[in-house]
Structures are given as C-alpha cells and as structure tokens.
Amino acid sequence: MDNVQQDLNRRIGMEESWSPAFAEIPVLLKAFAKAVPFENMAIIEDRLTPFSEQSLKEKILVRGEGGLCYDLNGLLYLYLKEAGFSVTLVRGVVYHQGKGDFHDIGRTHVLILLEHGGESWVVDGGFGGNIPLKPVPLTGEVVTSANGDFRIAKEDISHGDYILQMKLSYRSDEWQKGYAFDTTKPVTDLNELAEVQKTVSVHPESPFNRSPLLTKRTDTGSVTLTKGSMTEWKDGRLNKKDLDDDSFNEYRKKRFNV
Incomplete structure (x- = not known):
C-alpha cells in the first residue's frame, strides 16, 4: 500500500x-x-x-x-x-x-x-x-x-x-x-x-477515552453519534433523538460504517 x-x-x-x-x-x-x-x-x-x-x-x-x-x-x-x-x-x-x-x-x-x-x-x-x-x-x-x-x-x-x-x-x-x-x-x-x-x-483528562463519539459531515450539515443520542444538523435545523444500546450499534453501522 x-x-x-x-x-x-x-x-x-x-x-x-x-x-x-x-x-x-x-x-x-x-x-x-x-x-x-x-x-x-x-x-x-x-x-x-x-x-x-x-x-x-x-x-x-x-x-x-x-x-x-x-x-x-x-x-x-x-x-x-x-x-x-x-x-x-x-x-x-x-x-x-x-x-x-x-x-x-x-x-x-x-x-x-x-x-x-x-x-x-x-x-x-x-x-x-x-x-x-x-x-x-x-x-x-x-x-x-x-x-x-x-x-x-x-x-x-x-x-x-x-x-x-x-x-x-x-x-x-x-x-x-x-x-x-x-x-x-x-x-x-x-x-x-x-x-x-x-x-x-x-490520560485521565482526555475527552476521548470515556465514551463513544462519532461525527462526520453530510450533504446538508453533520451527524454526531454518542452512546445516548444521535444529533443531526440538516440545512441549519437541529434534530436530536435518544438512543438505547441496540439503536447506537445500528446507527453506528448504518451512518458511519464503523
């Protein structure tokens, strides 16, 4: 490679x-x-x-x-x-x-x-x-x-x-x-x-070793996934939904392919 x-x-x-x-x-x-x-x-x-x-x-x-x-x-x-x-x-x-x-x-x-x-x-x-x-x-x-x-x-x-x-x-x-x-x-x-x-x-002060965080840009804004929620900006409008563990894993694969 x-x-x-x-x-x-x-x-x-x-x-x-x-x-x-x-x-x-x-x-x-x-x-x-x-x-x-x-x-x-x-x-x-x-x-x-x-x-x-x-x-x-x-x-x-x-x-x-x-x-x-x-x-x-x-x-x-x-x-x-x-x-x-x-x-x-x-x-x-x-x-x-x-x-x-x-x-x-x-x-x-x-x-x-x-x-x-x-x-x-x-x-x-x-x-x-x-x-x-x-x-x-x-x-x-x-x-x-x-x-x-x-x-x-x-x-x-x-x-x-x-x-x-x-x-x-x-x-x-x-x-x-x-x-x-x-x-x-x-x-x-x-x-x-x-x-x-x-x-x-x-490091104990690191914000990245405590809980999941995934974010990326989209055609209309951005999407961010954490353990308890998914937040999406679409054309300046904010939409946030609460997630359980199963939903987190579903959106992790569906939206981030990780």
Whole structure:
C-alpha cells in the first residue's frame, strides 16, 4: 500500500488518478469529512493498534475506519505530501470552552501546515465537528465554509504562537478559541504521533477515552453519534433523538460504517 493518493481517492469517491491543485483542497477536505468519520471506537473498544505509518494506512484505507486528529491529519499529511505539497505536521492544545481555558492534557491536537504562494496555511481535517473545510491562512484573513468562519490569530503564549478562532455555523455568533499551536516545533517524525495516541487513550483528562463519539459531515450539515443520542444538523435545523444500546450499534453501522 504505497499509493496513499489512489487509495484515499477511492475511499472518498474521487477518481483514483485525481491529484488536487491548491484551489481544489476544499474539495478534498469536504469529501474527506463526509467519508472518513472522526471517531474514537478503537480506544473505547480497547483494540487500539500502536501508531505507525503502516498501522495508520491499514486503519483508514484497508479496514475503512475513521479516527482522531492524529489519524485523520496524519493520513491527509501523507496524501498532500504525495501530491507534491510542502507540508509539515505541528501539535496544538485544544481550548476547553466549558472551563474557559486550554486543556490540561497538553499538545495532543495534530494539524497540518501547508506552504503555498509564499504563505502558510492551516489544513485541518481532524478537529471533530469544528473543521474549517478549507485551508486557513496564518495572515488572519477570515475563511468561510459551510461549517462557519475561521481565522488564525498571532498570539505568543505558553501553548504556542498562533490560535485558531472560529464562529461555527448555527452554534456561535461570537469568535471562540479552538486551539493554540506552535509553528516553531514541527513534528519531525511521524512516529511522534504514537506519543499523542498514547496520551489521548490513557490520560485521565482526555475527552476521548470515556465514551463513544462519532461525527462526520453530510450533504446538508453533520451527524454526531454518542452512546445516548444521535444529533443531526440538516440545512441549519437541529434534530436530536435518544438512543438505547441496540439503536447506537445500528446507527453506528448504518451512518458511519464503523
């Protein structure tokens, strides 16, 4: 399995030979977000495979699963690199909206920095329901997609030198912090993500080792599945239904194929 582009294109419904130009990266991100869910079932079901480039490819491209940020952006990084883009991975700290502060778990968010046209851009297909769906420049320019407005603010703090800010469609009218990230400390070896995986899977403050979470984009919005409910946004309208265990397993297969 040496051709990530071909294999991922097949999974997301694109021609196998397709290789996106920079202007087509939003097409890639939209298709990826609809086909590859953000989900933590491998952690919840205690079937986690230690992270490596090979295990990542097998997880998403062979078994057809989704994953968390280190999986999703790890694979997108390999794809974009294979497509000829200048990309690096960096790590960030997610902002906890409820606490009004950054998570105590540390730099466990993984995202992509892409260099194009003399500028740096954030490419992030692994931020759960908060993904920008487009590259976001580090210049501070606002980028608008179906999921909301996004921008990058320069702000030197202990957690990094930039902060992703967002106004999510139908959910927020004010700018919120998403995460801080550090462009001065790139990931130099993909195997570094094994450390992120381990922290996310065992840390007591991790939000991803307690209960199931699956979410992905749809043609009309998004769908999110948890142990007790399924929440779906359709054209700006919210529909939430309670689920028992049998219904959870049914919708897990039916809507997420995981």
